[in-house]
Amino acid sequence: ALIWCDHSDPALLEPFEKANDVKVNVKEFEGTGAGLAIVDQSQPGDWDVMVIDSIDVPRGVEKGLFEPLPEDKLPFADLFSEVKMDKSTVVDGKRYGITEKF
Known part of the structure; x- marks a missing residue:
């Protein structure tokens, strides 16, 4: 998950991980431009979800x-x-x- 720097609260992630028996891989970024740059430099399938301005x-x-x-x-x-x-x-x-x- 590519997420803004203030969206990785363990109180949200840990219950999801436990309920779904998964480990969420999180990469934080600051600003939509930085997030899109990460996606541009990644391979298809590297990221499942991204927090972005609508x-x-x-x-x-x-x-x-x-x-x-x-x-x-x-x-x-x-x-x-x-x-x-x-x-x-x-x-x-x-x-x-x-x-x-x-």
């Missing part, structure tokens, strides 16, 4: 950095419609991002 999602899609998300597996029932940010997270009818906190 307004930058279309730019990442245009560069071919992101894959569409399976909408049927996303927790939309738990989100207010106002925070889905479809104008930024849906490109050509496919969703590439979801709100990570609100």
Whole structure:
């Protein structure tokens, strides 16, 4: 997971790791530009998820950095419609991002 420098709280990661019997590999970055630079220098499949400003999602899609998300597996029932940010997270009818906190 590529995440902003203030998003790696062990109180969030450890319960997820235990519940799913996984170890989350985290790389922190400061600013969207730095995160996109890491992705640009990585191999396909190196990163599963990335925290990014929603307004930058279309730019990442245009560069071919992101894959569409399976909408049927996303927790939309738990989100207010106002925070889905479809104008930024849906490109050509496919969703590439979801709100990570609100």
